Amino acid sequence: MFETFVSFLIPALVVAAIFVVLLLFVAPRELRTICFRELRSYFFSPIAYVCVVIFLIISNVITFWFGGALERGEAELYGSYFQYIPWYLIVIAPAVGMRLWSEEHRLGTIELLLTMPIAPWHAILGKFLAASVVIFAMLVLSFPVVITMNYLGDPDNGVILAGFTACLLTGLCFLAVTSVISAVTRSQVVALLVSIVLCLALWLGGLNPLVELLDTMRGPGLVFWPAVKLLSSISVMPHFNELAKGVLGFRDIVFFASFIAFCLFTTAMVIRLKRA
Amino acid sequence: MIDVVNICKKFGNKVAVDNLSFSVAKGEVLGFLGPNGAGKSTTMRMVTGYLPPTSGTASIGGADIVENEIAAKSKMGYLPENAPLYTEMTVRDFLRFSAELRGVPKSQVAGAVDKAVETCFLERVYNQSIDTLSKGYRHRTCLAQSIIHDPEVLILDEPTDGLDPNQKHEVRQLIKRMGKEKAIIFSTHILEEVEASCTRAIIIDRGRVIADGTPDSLKARARHAGTVLCRLSGLAGSGIRHELEKIAGVEQVEVVEESDKGLSAHVFAAKARRADLSGAIFGLAKEKNLVLHELHTEDGRLDDLFREITKRDVES
Numbered sequence: 001m002f003e004t005f006v007s008f009l010i011p012a013l014v015v016a017a018i019f020v021v022l023l024l025f026v027a028p029r030e031l032r033t034i035c036f037r038e039l040r041s042y043f044f045s046p047i048a049y050v051c052v053v054i055f056l057i058i059s060n061v062i063t064f065w066f067g068g069a070l071e072r073g074e075a076e077l078y079g080s081y082f083q084y085i086p087w088y089l090i091v092i093a094p095a096v097g098m099r100l101w102s103e104e105h106r107l108g109t110i111e112l113l114l115t116m117p118i119a120p121w122h123a124i125l126g127k128f129l130a131a132s133v134v135i136f137a138m139l140v141l142s143f144p145v146v147i148t149m150n151y152l153g154d155p156d157n158g159v160i161l162a163g164f165t166a167c168l169l170t171g172l173c174f175l176a177v178t179s180v181i182s183a184v185t186r187s188q189v190v191a192l193l194v195s196i197v198l199c200l201a202l203w204l205g206g207l208n209p210l211v212e213l214l215d216t217m218r219g220p221g222l223v224f225w226p227a228v229k230l231l232s233s234i235s236v237m238p239h240f241n242e243l244a245k246g247v248l249g250f251r252d253i254v255f256f257a258s259f260i261a262f263c264l265f266t267t268a269m270v271i272r273l274k275r276a
Numbered sequence: 277m278i279d280v281v282n283i284c285k286k287f288g289n290k291v292a293v294d295n296l297s298f299s300v301a302k303g304e305v306l307g308f309l310g311p312n313g314a315g316k317s318t319t320m321r322m323v324t325g326y327l328p329p330t331s332g333t334a335s336i337g338g339a340d341i342v343e344n345e346i347a348a349k350s351k352m353g354y355l356p357e358n359a360p361l362y363t364e365m366t367v368r369d370f371l372r373f374s375a376e377l378r379g380v381p382k383s384q385v386a387g388a389v390d391k392a393v394e395t396c397f398l399e400r401v402y403n404q405s406i407d408t409l410s411k412g413y414r415h416r417t418c419l420a421q422s423i424i425h426d427p428e429v430l431i432l433d434e435p436t437d438g439l440d441p442n443q444k445h446e447v448r449q450l451i452k453r454m455g456k457e458k459a460i461i462f463s464t465h466i467l468e469e470v471e472a473s474c475t476r477a478i479i480i481d482r483g484r485v486i487a488d489g490t491p492d493s494l495k496a497r498a499r500h501a502g503t504v505l506c507r508l509s510g511l512a513g514s515g516i517r518h519e520l521e522k523i524a525g526v527e528q529v530e531v532v533e534e535s536d537k538g539l540s541a542h543v544f545a546a547k548a549r550r551a552d553l554s555g556a557i558f559g560l561a562k563e564k565n566l567v568l569h570e571l572h573t574e575d576g577r578l579d580d581l582f583r584e585i586t587k588r589d590v591e592s
């Protein structure tokens with residue numbers, strides 16, 4: 001119990017504390033103001049709670065009933081828990097992020113926000129961070145799984161921590177994709193559906209058997225083959241797998257960071273183009 | 277303070293704003309008039325930096341709105357059309373949020389919010405959630421947001437839309453008062469508002485300026501400006517009309533209402549004879565023993581001018 005606390009919750013709290021300190025003392029005031037406003041509206045709207053609760057229920061049900069975490073008798077979480085989480089995130093992250101910009105378009109408040117004396121990236125990053133906090137909180141709230149594992153056996157908590165980090169970074173990638181899509185449309189439903197499809201494609205692109213299957217079917221008529229190639233080269237899955245197994249690769253971290261940065265930059269471009 | 281030079285906006289092939297130029301100095305209140313779809317909101321969106329102009333430039337206090345975006349935006353307050361608001365926030369939180377984003381120093385945020393709440397009469401709904409507010413209160417909340425940092429330049433798109441007559445009056449007074457030390461542009465469809473608070477008015481139609489001047493000079497261009505409206509009885513209407521037409525200098529008698537007991541009409545006269553026209557009508561009444569119910573010289577009405585110049589454009 002104590003060991004779990006030290007090895008899982010302490011790092012989580014440290015990350016949270018660093019985030020809060022950065023936000024309060026380093027981030028520009030405009031970014032902080034926007035981030036806090038967005039967090040407040042998550043706090044007062046049902047969507048964040050619904051997402052968190054559904055995530056916790058599903059992840060636990062799958063882990064203990066279908067994943068057979070208890071029968072496996074091994075004290076590790078990758079096989080029964082982490083490998084499924086991106087699948088939920090494909091739906092949950094778009095549900096958390098769909099309102100980020102589409103709501104601004106729908107209410108017309110984007111006209112207010114963009115005529116404030118702030119740089120656009122303050123708004124884009126501030127909103128993204130607020131949604132990230134929801135995903136982070138969701139993952140932290142699944143700590144009972146870790147406690148259970150520690151109670152039942154003697155897992156490597158460092159690997160578990162790496163698993164959570166992989167899930168968090170994957171969630172943030174999906175969130176960044178959603179940010180782009182929600183900047184395109186004023187309808188939250190459209191943003192949700194399109195983002196889910198894109199996140200799914202981004203995930204499946206890393207599924208080698210699927211790519212190979214498509215390759216064997218490839219005739220001269222398969223025009224979307226380049227798209228498949230592209231998706232498999234930028235898929236989150238291989239990076240997730242490396243990280244979730246406890247291999248902290250520099251390349252994987254760089255991949256996640258640059259993927260998120262690229263999506264946020266694209267969000268800025270979309271907002272700019274929508275105005276003109 | 278506000279300088280707009282040859283600004284144009286095209287949406288696809290459609291020209292919404294066509295080569296518009298104007299400037300507004302400190303102490304001036306510019307009324308922006310025009311029929312629906314004339315391009316008023318589009319112009320304001322370009323001046324506030326929300327829409328990039330297709331060509332031309334706009335600058336606020338010397339800072340170009342495209343090149344020097346943040347400096348320009350921090351000098352101005354903007355009330356967009358339809359007063360958009362974050363509906364899940366309370367009035368208080370929303371105003372604090374706006375004050376912070378608009379760069380009010382931390383220690384002065386509370387004071388700025390209180391002042392804006394007082395100016396826009398929002399005390400009653402201070403802690404209410406915005407989605408439960410009535411339309412007028414929403415509009416006032418958005419107005420409060422635009423003046424919260426006491427900007428040098430104010431751009432208000434239909435600031436009195438949806439307000440009750442008392443509030444309309446208050447807002448006009450507010451604009452007039454603030455106009456003494458700020459540069460203000462506001463658009464409206466209510467022409468009395470222009471007379472009540474503007475130092476200058478521009479009428480635009482299909483993206484082009486079609487009239488520009490002080491409210492008085494614009495009124496003087498209305499067709500009825502300088503005519504005399506009179507209502508007389510004691511003779512059949514047609515007889516009175518005949519007498520009126522015989523007065524020296526009268527060019528036209530435009531009947532408003534005519535019966536066998538009398539008439540009311542606008543009397544047009546040559547410019548040189550206008551000064552003594554009402555005297556002549558009074559003399560006519562005395563001489564023919566008519567009863568004079570009403571007699572006054574028209575200043576002209578902005579409504580009339582507006583209708584004349586924008587209708588002519590539709591026909592052509």
Ligand SMILES: Nc1ncnc2c1ncn2[C@@H]1O[C@H](COP(=O)(O)OP(=O)(O)OP(=O)(O)O)[C@@H](O)[C@H]1O
Pocket residue numbers: 287290292310311312313314315316317318319357
């Ligand atoms: N985003 C847009 N895309 C295409 N056309 C647009 C867009 N925004 C405005 N327009 C067109 O530009 C023209 C000017 O619109 P604008 O909103 O500036 O009119 P307005 O003078 O404010 O009218 P109103 O009095 O009704 O508010 C209209 O014909 C409108 O249809």
Ligand SMILES: [Mg+2]
Pocket residue numbers: 316317318357433
């Ligand atoms: Mg308009």
